[in-house]
Amino acid sequence: MPETATAPRTPPWYARPAARRWTCPPAPTEVRRFHASLPGYAPTPLTELPALAAELGVGRVFVKDESRRLGLPAFKALGASWAVHRTLAARAADGGGPGPVTLVTATDGNHGRAVARTARVLGQRARVFVPHGVHPRAVAAIAEEGAEVTAVEGPYDEAVRLAAEAAGAPDAVLLQDTAWPGYERIPGWIVEGYSTLCAEIDEQLAAGGAGTPGLVAVPVGVGSLAQAVVTHYRSRPSAAPPALLAVEPVAASCVLESLLGGEPVAIATGETAMAGLNCGTPSSLAWPFLRDGLDAAVAVTDALGARAAADLAACGVSSGPCGAASLAGARAALTGEGAGARRSALGVGPATVVVLLNTEGTAANPHAAPAAR
Numbered sequence: 001m002p003e004t005a006t007a008p009r010t011p012p013w014y015a016r017p018a019a020r021r022w023t024c025p026p027a028p029t030e031v032r033r034f035h036a037s038l039p040g041y042a043p044t045p046l047t048e049l050p051a052l053a054a055e056l057g058v059g060r061v062f063v064k065d066e067s068r069r070l071g072l073p074a075f076k077a078l079g080a081s082w083a084v085h086r087t088l089a090a091r092a093a094d095g096g097g098p099g100p101v102t103l104v105t106a107t108d109g110n111h112g113r114a115v116a117r118t119a120r121v122l123g124q125r126a127r128v129f130v131p132h133g134v135h136p137r138a139v140a141a142i143a144e145e146g147a148e149v150t151a152v153e154g155p156y157d158e159a160v161r162l163a164a165e166a167a168g169a170p171d172a173v174l175l176q177d178t179a180w181p182g183y184e185r186i187p188g189w190i191v192e193g194y195s196t197l198c199a200e201i202d203e204q205l206a207a208g209g210a211g212t213p214g215l216v217a218v219p220v221g222v223g224s225l226a227q228a229v230v231t232h233y234r235s236r237p238s239a240a241p242p243a244l245l246a247v248e249p250v251a252a253s254c255v256l257e258s259l260l261g262g263e264p265v266a267i268a269t270g271e272t273a274m275a276g277l278n279c280g281t282p283s284s285l286a287w288p289f290l291r292d293g294l295d296a297a298v299a300v301t302d303a304l305g306a307r308a309a310a311d312l313a314a315c316g317v318s319s320g321p322c323g324a325a326s327l328a329g330a331r332a333a334l335t336g337e338g339a340g341a342r343r344s345a346l347g348v349g350p351a352t353v354v355v356l357l358n359t360e361g362t363a364a365n366p367h368a369a370p371a372a373r
Contacts, residue, residue: 011332012250012299014259015345019234019295020243026235027195027228031082035196038081044069044197046204046355049315052327056334059351060210063327064201067318067361072114074276074320074360075197079177079224080114082193083186084122087173100124103175104167106131106152106159108221108276109138110322110364111177116145127166131159134275138365155269157280178222179285187224187285194228201355213242214352217326217333219359220246220255220297221279223286229357230293242355243346246290246297247329249274253299255282255290262291273302275365276322295346300328312358320365323358330356 035041045065052061066075084103091101102125105115112128119126126147130139131154143149150166152159160176164183167174179187205211216233220226226246233242248256251270258264266281282290302321308331309324319327333342343349 010338011336012253012256013296013333013342014256014298015296015342016259017295017345017347019293020241020347022234022292024231024234024289024293027192027231031192032196032199034082034085035078035193038070040071043200043204046201046208047315047317048208049317051315053354056330056354057350058215058334058348058354061354061356062205062210063312063317063356063358064197065317065358066197066323067358067363072110072117073362073364074110074114075194075225076110076114076177077117078196079190079193080111080118080175083175083189084115084118084124086189087175087186088122088124091173097171099171102127102169102172104163104172105129105175105177106156106163107134107142108156108278109134109142110276110360112147113138113142113145115175116142116147120146127172129159129163129166131156133271133278135365138275155280156278157266177224178279178281178283181284184285187283191224191228191231191285194225195232197357198229198232205353205355210353212238212240212353213355214240215243215245215330215346215348215354216357217245217247217330217354218357219274219277219322219325220248221277222281222283223255223290224283225357225359226255226294227283227286227289230289234293243295243348244293245329245333245346246294247325248297248299249277249305249325250299250301252278252280254280256297256299258282258287259291259294259297273321274305274325276360277325296333296342298329298332300325300332304328304332309362317358318361318363319358320360320362322365323360326356326358330354
């Protein structure tokens with residue numbers, strides 16, 4: 001049967017309300033100062049959408065719009081720029097040569113382009129491994145940044161493996177946004193870079209008189225952005241900490257499956273328009289934060305994501321499939337059969353402020369969207 005935009009009667013779901021009592025140390029404060037010093041830096045918009053608030057039965061809904069971040073159509077430039085800055089500084093401190101290095105990475109699209117752009121601006125080289133399923137225009141955008149692009153016939157995890165091997169060459173360094181045992185320092189810097197996005201949300205909500213969010217929905221691939229969100233909201237004292245909801249495609253729900261099983265698992269992923277979320281293994285660095293700090297996780301279909309992207313576009317927000325996943329996930333969690341129990345688990349009521357992270361614009365992930373019927 002053809003896929004439709006009708007939500008499943010019971011969406012794939014995990015909940016752990018005790019997460020709001022978990023705490024962790026904050027991200028470094030110098031990250032925001034670094035980003036503010038970059039040419040072209042400006043906070044991305046936080047757009048209020050009252051029609052969505054009415055639909056979801058909450059007080060207010062805001063979309064953090066990352067469709068234009070430091071000249072790129074996705075949030076990834078925040079992590080790449082900070083991590084490259086820290087990597088080059090560490091290399092210089094360790095006595096590395098003055099010549100350029102090759103920044104090697106694997107990507108589903110946005111991270112690789114951000115690394116390539118940062119390398120070009122700083123006079124470095126970039127080599128990017130791209131797995132099967134990434135749209136040719138997204139691949140071309142990486143090449144246009146001056147990177148050497150290597151196509152991989154397999155999935156994202158295979159591209160990561162090949163990138164790690166290539167980074168063993170002289171004057172090369174792996175700049176990957178997922179971690180595994182023995183490789184966690186640079187992914188940690190990438191996660192720190194994303195903290196700027198959360199700091200902006202705080203300031204923008206305060207300026208708009210909205211206070212603090214009651215629910216934040218974040219699209220999840222390997223979990224690095226979700227780790228940054230958990231770190232931000234679980235590192236500050238609050239009488240009413242927000243619920244944090246992870247959203248994945250049903251074809252690549254490695255975090256949801258790991259949470260349900262109580263330990264990180266690697267899964268075989270399928271085809272999805274949410275290419276940037278098509279990851280089969282959670283980051284080892286992110287996993288403890290996701291396990292202990294996430295309130296819930298939900299998986300959504302491509303058709304639900306396409307409907308969400310179309311609805312955001314109608315509200316004037318440019319959103320690719322990955323960015324729209326946050327709205328699709330909020331709908332799956334807060335509406336439909338069984339919504340009462342899910343809303344209760346999240347602590348969501350008619351006055352709740354909801355923040356949806358729109359992690360990419362339409363230019364970041366060209367795709368043929370399925371019809372939303």
